[in-house]
Amino acid sequence: MKNNQSPVIYLDHAATSWPKPSSVIEAVQHAMLHEAANPGRGSHRMAVQASRVIFQARKELSKLFHVHNPNDIVFAANTTAALNLAIKGFIREGDHVIATAVEHNAVRRPLEYAKRVMNVQVTYVEADEEGTVTAEQVLAALQPNTKLVIVNHSSNLLGTIQPVEQIAESLKGKGIKLLVDAAQSAGLLPIDVQAMGIDMLAFPGHKGLLGPQGTGGLYIHPDIDLEPHMHGGTGSQSEAPEQPAVRPDRYEAGTLNTPGIAGLGAGVRYVLQEGTAAIYEKEWRLSQRIMEGLLQLNRIRILGPRLGSPRTGIVSFVAEGIDPSEMSFILDQHYGIAVRAGFHCTPLAHESAGTTGTGAVRASVGCFTTEEECDRLIEAVKEISAHY
Incomplete structure (x- = not known):
């Protein structure tokens, strides 16, 4: 099941998964x-x-x-x-x-x-x-x-x-x-x-x-x-x-x-x-792909476990000089990419990550996410960052 016919690149699976089987x-x-x-x-x-x-x-x-x-x-x-x-x-x-x-x-x-x-x-x-x-x-x-x-x-x-x-x-x-x-x-x-x-x-x-x-x-x-x-x-x-x-x-x-x-x-x-093992393996590979791409950009900090470490399909990041809500809005309005920005109902975790003053942008993959969708997110963040 693919999302190829939808204009939306949905990367908000940590909030709710979509599309459904x-x-x-x-x-x-x-x-x-x-x-x-x-x-x-x-x-x-x-x-x-x-x-x-x-x-x-x-x-x-x-x-x-x-x-x-x-x-x-x-x-x-x-x-x-x-x-x-x-x-x-x-x-x-x-x-x-x-x-x-x-x-x-x-x-x-x-x-x-x-x-x-x-x-x-x-x-x-x-x-x-x-x-x-x-x-x-x-x-x-x-x-x-x-x-x-x-x-x-x-x-x-x-x-x-x-x-x-x-x-x-x-x-x-x-x-x-x-x-x-x-x-x-x-x-x-x-x-x-x-x-x-x-x-x-x-x-x-x-x-x-x-x-x-x-x-x-x-x-x-x-x-x-x-x-x-x-x-x-x-x-x-x-x-x-x-x-x-x-x-x-x-x-x-x-x-x-x-x-x-x-x-x-x-x-x-x-x-x-x-099988959960197969689903995890796919989501982990996709999260690593996003991390690898974002780490090539200047002024991007990724929260949570380092590249190569176990993690679920969540990649939260902050871009120096860009408000996370603004980044999310531009991704949605100009690139058709759905992510979540803000404090994610977990202020304690933001305290641990040192992002209580800014919040973060959260991209989260699901079992139907494609590599192409991950690459389009990376390219969009690169273009947005270049204008700040």
């Missing part, structure tokens, strides 16, 4: 035409079929993340909703939480809320110049009341891949749970929640999993009972005044996005068919 579009359309009843809310054939579509998507996600019981995966509107459920549903007053200094606001803002309202203590572990934190740093930050460690698998600004397995290994036997934000890694990096020691995994449906917007979810280890932060109808135990204890109903109050989840299931099947 044709199978995703077909799955959404099929659900709208044939399975648009309310899942779990009736025994008629359309409602039953809608429930099957939902469960099939859980099964596909379970294969991808190596989850034993598909019902340990609950659906949410996005990664932010999943992270809010994990954080607010797990921590209690007086707890201590450790996070990294490159977290997205989807982690930072719930934690700052918890500090203000629940008297929760929060420590942000500093990252090095490439955005990496170590297991040793996490261990050094532990306190007697530490209950949760939160790590983003890959920074949405820097593309840095964090050592999740080493961090999980260092926490073994300490009664501390690990929550991983897989917003930039789901569908790109291999994730085995059991082998990697991940207790909770928040993921988007609309990025590397290639599904529609408005989809995402949270894996919750069977030993963890989160306090739901949404209460309401689940289609089960309707006579009870309290939220059901059974999963996934406990965490899925209200009507689910059946067409979106149908598309998400199709996106996950596409990823499983292609």
Whole structure:
């Protein structure tokens, strides 16, 4: 599937992937035409079929993340909703939480809320110049009341891949749970929640999993009972005044996005068919191509891991003397290239990168990005830089 007929060179996959595989579009359309009843809310054939579509998507996600019981995966509107459920549903007053200094606001803002309202203590572990934190740093930050460690698998600004397995290994036997934000890694990096020691995994449906917007979810280890932060109808135990204890109903109050989840299931099947290793290899090669080209230009600084190092398909950069927003605007209006400029909802990461005063331009590739599109970005940045 190519984007050759579109006038847009889309390099904003870290925000949401586009275009989607044709199978995703077909799955959404099929659900709208044939399975648009309310899942779990009736025994008629359309409602039953809608429930099957939902469960099939859980099964596909379970294969991808190596989850034993598909019902340990609950659906949410996005990664932010999943992270809010994990954080607010797990921590209690007086707890201590450790996070990294490159977290997205989807982690930072719930934690700052918890500090203000629940008297929760929060420590942000500093990252090095490439955005990496170590297991040793996490261990050094532990306190007697530490209950949760939160790590983003890959920074949405820097593309840095964090050592999740080493961090999980260092926490073994300490009664501390690990929550991983897989917003930039789901569908790109291999994730085995059991082998990697991940207790909770928040993921988007609309990025590397290639599904529609408005989809995402949270894996919750069977030993963890989160306090739901949404209460309401689940289609089960309707006579009870309290939220059901059974999963996934406990965490899925209200009507689910059946067409979106149908598309998400199709996106996950596409990823499983292609393989995360192949997708990562392609995106890594494309990111290296962009980096190599930009490094040939004067006054360009690339953030995150150095050329040749592991990273996701994100290349953020600053051009001396050019405001990132202006660079992004010119790329869009004059070259038809879509990138993202600003602070990317991650001021902590910008502090680590030393770009709090300017922000940065972020180009991010996807599994359908071409080498030609990368080269056109490099040429456009070269031409723009020559005029300043």
